[in-house]
Amino acid sequence: MVDMELEIRHLKLVETIAAEGAMTRAAARLYMTQSALSHQLAGLEESIGISLFRRVPRGMILTPAGEKLLACARSVLPMVREALESVTAAESEAQCTLRISTECYTCYHWLPSRLKAFQASFPRVEVEIVAEATRRPIDALLAGELDLAIVSDLPAQAAITSCPLFEDEMVAILSPEHRLAHRRNLSPRDFVAERLITYSVPLQQLGVYRQFLHPAGVTPARVSRVDLTEAIIEMVKANLGIAILARWAISRHLNIATLKALPLGRRGFHRKWYAITMKSRRPSTHLRAFVELLAERGALV
DNA sequence: GGGTTTAAAGCACCCCGTTG
DNA sequence: CAACGGGGTGCTTTAAACCC
Numbered sequence: 001m002v003d004m005e006l007e008i009r010h011l012k013l014v015e016t017i018a019a020e021g022a023m024t025r026a027a028a029r030l031y032m033t034q035s036a037l038s039h040q041l042a043g044l045e046e047s048i049g050i051s052l053f054r055r056v057p058r059g060m061i062l063t064p065a066g067e068k069l070l071a072c073a074r075s076v077l078p079m080v081r082e083a084l085e086s087v088t089a090a091e092s093e094a095q096c097t098l099r100i101s102t103e104c105y106t107c108y109h110w111l112p113s114r115l116k117a118f119q120a121s122f123p124r125v126e127v128e129i130v131a132e133a134t135r136r137p138i139d140a141l142l143a144g145e146l147d148l149a150i151v152s153d154l155p156a157q158a159a160i161t162s163c164p165l166f167e168d169e170m171v172a173i174l175s176p177e178h179r180l181a182h183r184r185n186l187s188p189r190d191f192v193a194e195r196l197i198t199y200s201v202p203l204q205q206l207g208v209y210r211q212f213l214h215p216a217g218v219t220p221a222r223v224s225r226v227d228l229t230e231a232i233i234e235m236v237k238a239n240l241g242i243a244i245l246a247r248w249a250i251s252r253h254l255n256i257a258t259l260k261a262l263p264l265g266r267r268g269f270h271r272k273w274y275a276i277t278m279k280s281r282r283p284s285t286h287l288r289a290f291v292e293l294l295a296e297r298g299a300l301v
Numbered sequence: 302g303g304g305t306t307t308a309a310a311g312c313a314c315c316c317c318g319t320t321g
Numbered sequence: 322c323a324a325c326g327g328g329g330t331g332c333t334t335t336a337a338a339c340c341c
Contacts, residue, residue, distance in 0.1 A: 022305095036333050036334070040332090055304095060305090
């Protein structure tokens with residue numbers, strides 16, 4: 001080590017050791033081994049001929065010279081970060097789009113409020129809701145058309161990572177006039193003679209069918225397919241059949257006089273939602289922040 | 302056992318002369 | 322001129338020693 005100049009990493013090193021008060025913790029924060037950090041510090045101290053920390057039994061204490069360098073680090077490092085940001089901002093502008101999609105249209109009822117909270121922290125990130133990918137979000141994700149898919153059944157795919165978000169409950173909704181309206185809950189058998197009003201996807205794609213009706217050997221007598229949640233609700237109100245929707249999706253329609261919601265089975269039918277991202281692509285900070293935001297909101301009512 | 306330093310060894314990189 | 326390889330350098334890690 002012939003000559004050494006003061007480098008940015010040295011400022012970071014001083015800042016981190018001072019903040020942590022010990023080498024080991026500082027090294028962990030800087031993603032290096034303690035020994036390597038010790039070498040760096042020793043090298044710096046040796047090259048300038050001044051010790052920056054006093055080694056004491058329980059850690060590291062700044063010397064007056066160290067204090068001066070720390071003050072310098074605190075004024076320089078923010079500028080360095082800012083400089084780096086200003087350079088990379090334009091470059092990453094294109095990648096500052098978050099493309100997301102979900103499994104069903106009704107999700108878009110609660111998504112906007114989450115988006116609003118997200119935009120408060122990341123005003124420059126453009127969030128694009130890829131409506132075309134609804135109903136096939138995983139395929140779209142795999143095809144690189146999405147950054148994030150929000151789904152309620154976990155696909156067995158090696159190329160993706162999932163993060164559990166929250167749970168919701170699927171309930172049967174029916175007209176108060178319906179012959180089953182007085183029940184506390186509905187069992188799969190109750191659907192044998194019924195008309196099920198659902199979105200226009202094959203039954204096999206419906207989690208409720210796969211996990212609730214089908215295991216009991218039940219297929220509804222008739223199935224009507226309607227794509228608009230509002231239309232489904234209107235049909236139910238007119239007592240044309242039973243629909244199964246998320247409780248949160250219909251909560252604002254729940255007026256005892258026009259609509260009843262019954263749990264499926266004794267314990268109700270609960271779905272887990274997951275945020276799915278590609279394993280191969282390192283998630284950006286805003287993508288991670290968005291997933292965390294979704295997860296921390298907890299169960300939807 | 303918590304912490305740091307010291308010693309030894311591996312690894313990546315660069316320089317530079319040689320070779321075809 | 323490009324490819325190859327030896328030598329040197331600096332950084333990191335592991336392991337052991339050391340201190341309280």
